[in-house]
Amino acid sequence: MIYKIIEKWALEDLFEGLRANYDEVVGPQPSKGHGGPALVFDKLTNFNDLRLDYDTTILPPKKYFLNPDERILRFNRSTGDVFDTEPVQISRAIFGMHPCDINALLLLDQIFLGDYVDPYYQAARKSTFIIGTSCMPSPGHICNAFGSDEVHRGFDLFLTDLGDRYFLSCATVPAAELVDKYLDAREPVAADISDFQARTRQFKAAFKYLPQMDQLPLLYGAKYEDEDLWNQIGDDCLSCGACSMVCPVCHCFDVRDKLDANGETGLRHRVWDSCNFSEFAEVAHDYNFRPTHTSRVRYRFFHKFVGNFTRNGKMLCVGCSRCNRACKVGITPARVIRALQEDANANVGAETPDSADTVSAKKDCA
Amino acid sequence: MSAAIHNHGSSLKPAYPRAIVLSLASDFGCQLQLSNIADLLDVLGTIKLEYWQLMSSAVLPADYDIAIIEGAVTTQDHIELLQQVRTVAQTIIAIGSCAITGGVPALAAQDLGKHVQAVYSDDADRVAAGRVRPAPISNYVAVDYLVAGCPIDPREFVTVLQGALLGVRQRQQREPLCAQCKTMEAPCFYSIRAAQDIADGMATPQALCLGLVTRTGCGALCITRGRPCTGCRGIAADANLSSARTFIANEGLDVDDFDDALRIYSSHALDDGGEEQ
Numbered sequence: 028m029i030y031k032i033i034e035k036w037a038l039e040d041l042f043e044g045l046r047a048n049y050d051e052v053v054g055p056q057p058s059k060g061h062g063g064p065a066l067v068f069d070k071l072t073n074f075n076d077l078r079l080d081y082d083t084t085i086l087p088p089k090k091y092f093l094n095p096d097e098r099i100l101r102f103n104r105s106t107g108d109v110f111d112t113e114p115v116q117i118s119r120a121i122f123g124m125h126p127c128d129i130n131a132l133l134l135l136d137q138i139f140l141g142d143y144v145d146p147y148y149q150a151a152r153k154s155t156f157i158i159g160t161s162c163m164p165s166p167g168h169i170c171n172a173f174g175s176d177e178v179h180r181g182f183d184l185f186l187t188d189l190g191d192r193y194f195l196s197c198a199t200v201p202a203a204e205l206v207d208k209y210l211d212a213r214e215p216v217a218a219d220i221s222d223f224q225a226r227t228r229q230f231k232a233a234f235k236y237l238p239q240m241d242q243l244p245l246l247y248g249a250k251y252e253d254e255d256l257w258n259q260i261g262d263d264c265l266s267c268g269a270c271s272m273v274c275p276v277c278h279c280f281d282v283r284d285k286l287d288a289n290g291e292t293g294l295r296h297r298v299w300d301s302c303n304f305s306e307f308a309e310v311a312h313d314y315n316f317r318p319t320h321t322s323r324v325r326y327r328f329f330h331k332f333v334g335n336f337t338r339n340g341k342m343l344c345v346g347c348s349r350c351n352r353a354c355k356v357g358i359t360p361a362r363v364i365r366a367l368q369e370d371a372n373a374n375v376g377a378e379t380p381d382s383a384d385t386v387s388a389k390k391d392c393a
Numbered sequence: 394m395s396a397a398i399h400n401h402g403s404s405l406k407p408a409y410p411r412a413i414v415l416s417l418a419s420d421f422g423c424q425l426q427l428s429n430i431a432d433l434l435d436v437l438g439t440i441k442l443e444y445w446q447l448m449s450s451a452v453l454p455a456d457y458d459i460a461i462i463e464g465a466v467t468t469q470d471h472i473e474l475l476q477q478v479r480t481v482a483q484t485i486i487a488i489g490s491c492a493i494t495g496g497v498p499a500l501a502a503q504d505l506g507k508h509v510q511a512v513y514s515d516d517a518d519r520v521a522a523g524r525v526r527p528a529p530i531s532n533y534v535a536v537d538y539l540v541a542g543c544p545i546d547p548r549e550f551v552t553v554l555q556g557a558l559l560g561v562r563q564r565q566q567r568e569p570l571c572a573q574c575k576t577m578e579a580p581c582f583y584s585i586r587a588a589q590d591i592a593d594g595m596a597t598p599q600a601l602c603l604g605l606v607t608r609t610g611c612g613a614l615c616i617t618r619g620r621p622c623t624g625c626r627g628i629a630a631d632a633n634l635s636s637a638r639t640f641i642a643n644e645g646l647d648v649d650d651f652d653d654a655l656r657i658y659s660s661h662a663l664d665d666g667g668e669e670q
Contacts, residue, residue, distance in 0.1 A: 060578070060580040060617065061616070061620075064580065086576075086578050095576045262636065265569060265605060265633045265640075266567075266568055267569045267572055268568050269574070272576050285552065287432075288432030289438065299572075301572060303568070304568045304572075305568070305631050306564070306567060
C-alpha cells in the first residue's frame with residue numbers, strides 16, 4: 028500500500044484521470060427520478076454531479092457486477108443452436124464506494140469467484156477500478172456490528188476525508204500509476220497521520236448504536252421455531268422483495284427464457300430474485316416449502332446471519348441501511364437482531380438496547 | 394386472487410391454432426394495444442386469427458382454439474357468450490384489468506340499481522336490459538392465462554400468447570411492485586417527505602402509491618415516469634393489505650383514501666368477495 032495526501036481541489040484531476048483511462052466513470056449523484064430525493068450510482072459526465080459526502084444510494088454498486096438482467100445465451104428452438112453471450116467488456120471506474128459496499132463485494136467474491144466462477148461477475152470485477160471513500164455513520168447504519176465499517180482490501184484507491192485534504196491509500200499498481208500521472212500528491216507527514224487518527228476516532232464515536240451480536244447464529248437456530256417472534260415480523264412483511272433488491276450482498280437469481288415474437292428464437296435471462304417472493308420456494312406439484320410471509324422473512328435473515336456464517340464465517344449483511352429505507356414496514360436487520368436477543372423470561376423493566384436506530388428506522392422508512 | 398387455472402400441460406395441436414378476440418364491457422383499449430404489437434406480423438405468423446371485431450367484419454366462427462377476451466362481464470349475454478366460448482376454446486386468455494379484476498366497470502357493482510337509475514332513469518330496463526353485477530370473467534368461466542394492466546403491455550401479451558401456444562404454464566408472480574421499482578432505481582414516493590423538500594419541489598406531498606400491494610410485472614412504468622402506481626394490474630396475490638394500511642396510517646395518509654384508490658381497479662376484490670377468485 029502506498030499512502031499519499033492530496034488537497035481537496037485535486038479531486039477533479041482524479042476524475043479527469045479516470046475519464047481518460049476508463050470507458051465509464053460512475054459515482055453517487057442525485058437521482059433524476061421523480062419520487063422523493065434520493066441518490067444513485069450513475070454515469071458521471073460532470074464532476075460537479077458527484078456527491079462524495081453521500082449517505083447512501085437506492086441500489087448498491089452490486090448492479091455493476093451482477094446485472095439485474097443478464098442475457099446469458101441466445102437459442103433457436105428449431106435448430107437447437109445455443110450461443111453463449113460473452114461478458115460485456117467495458118472498463119469502469121466506480122468513484123466513492125463506502126467501506127460497507129466494498130466489504131459486500133468481497134462477500135460476493137466468495138460466492139461468484141469461489142468453487143464456481145461466474146464469467147460475467149469475473150469479467151466485471153476485472154475491468155472495474157474501485158475508489159473507496161470514507162463516510163460518517165447515519166442513524167440506522169450498523170456496519171460496526173459486522174466489522175464492515177473498515178475496509179483493508181477490495182479497492183484500488185481509498186480516500187479518507189481529512190477536512191481540507193484526502194488521505195489516499197493506493198492498493199494497486201493502476202492506482203499508484205493514476206496518482207502519479209494525474210495528481211499533485213505529497214507524502215503524508217506526522218500531522219496527516221495524526222489527523223487520520225483523529226478522524227478515525229471521530230468516526231468510531233459517531234456510531235450511536237451497536238446491535239448486541241452475542242451468540243447470534245446459535246440464538247437464531249434456537250429460536251427458529253418461536254412462532255410469536257417470527258409472526259410479529261412476518262405479519263408486517265409486505266413480501267415485496269425490495270429489501271433483497273437494494274441489498275449489496277443478496278445475490279439470488281432466477282433464469283428465464285424469453286422468446287422473440289417469431290416464437291422460434293429467444294434469449295435466456297438471468298434476473299435478480301428474492302427469497303421473499305413466494306414463487307422462490309415453489310417446486311413441482313405446486314408445493315411451496317415457504318408459503319407464508321413469516322416463513323420467508325425468517326429464512327432470509329437465517330441465510331444472512333446463520334447459513335453463510337456457518338459455511339464461510341461471514342454474515343451476509345454489511346449494515347449499510349439500504350433495506351431500512353426500502354422496507355416500508357420497518358423490518359430491519361437491527362429489529363431482527365433485537366427480537367432474537369430479547370429474553371422473554373428476563374426481569375420486567377430490564378433495559379432493552381433501544382436507540383436512535385429505532386427512531387431512524389421509522390423516519391427512514393422510505 | 395388470480396383467476397382459476399383451467400388446463401395446462403398440453404400444447405395446442407394445430408400447426409396454426411385458430412384464435413379469436415372478443416370484447417365484453419370495456420373501452421377496447423386492450424384490443425387497440427394488440428394492434429400496437431411491434432412485431433405483430435411475426436406474431437400473426439404463429440396463429441390463425443379468425444375473428445377480431447375491431448379489425449375485421451368476419452363473423453364469429455363455430456370452432457376455434459384460443460379465445461382472447463377483453464372486458465368485464467356486465468350482462469346476461471356476456472355470461473352466455475363466455476360459457477359458450479369455454480365449451481369451444483381449448484385456451485382462454487383474459488386481457489386487461491376489466492377482464493381480470495372487473496376493473497373500472499366493477500366500480501358500479503355496489504348499488505348497481507342506483508347507478509343504472511341515475512344514468513338511464515326510467516328507461517333502464519329497456520336500455521340496460523339483462524344487466525348483471527359487473528365482474529371479472531373468472532367469476533363465470535375458468536381462465537387459463539392472464540395479461541394484466543390498463544391497458545395491457547403488448548410485449549407482455551406476446552409472451553403470454555407464446556406460453557399458451559407452447560402449452561406451458563404461466564408464471565405466477567405474486568409479489569407487489571416494489572422490487573421492480575427498486576431494480577429500476579426509481580426514488581420511492583414514500584421517501585422522507587421533509588417539509589423543506591416539499592417546499593423545494595424535491596418531494597411530492599401525500600403521494601399515494603399503490604405499488605405496495607399491486608401485481609408486479611409492468612416494470613414500474615408509471616413510477617419511472619413520475620407518477621405513483623394506480624394499481625391498474627390489480628392486487629398482488631401476496632399483497633399484505635393489512636400491513637400496507639398500517640403503513641399508510643403511519644405515514645399520516647388516510648387509509649380510506651388508500652382503499653378508494655385501490656377500488657378504481659380492484660373494487661371487486663375489495664368489496665365483492667373477489668379474494669375467492
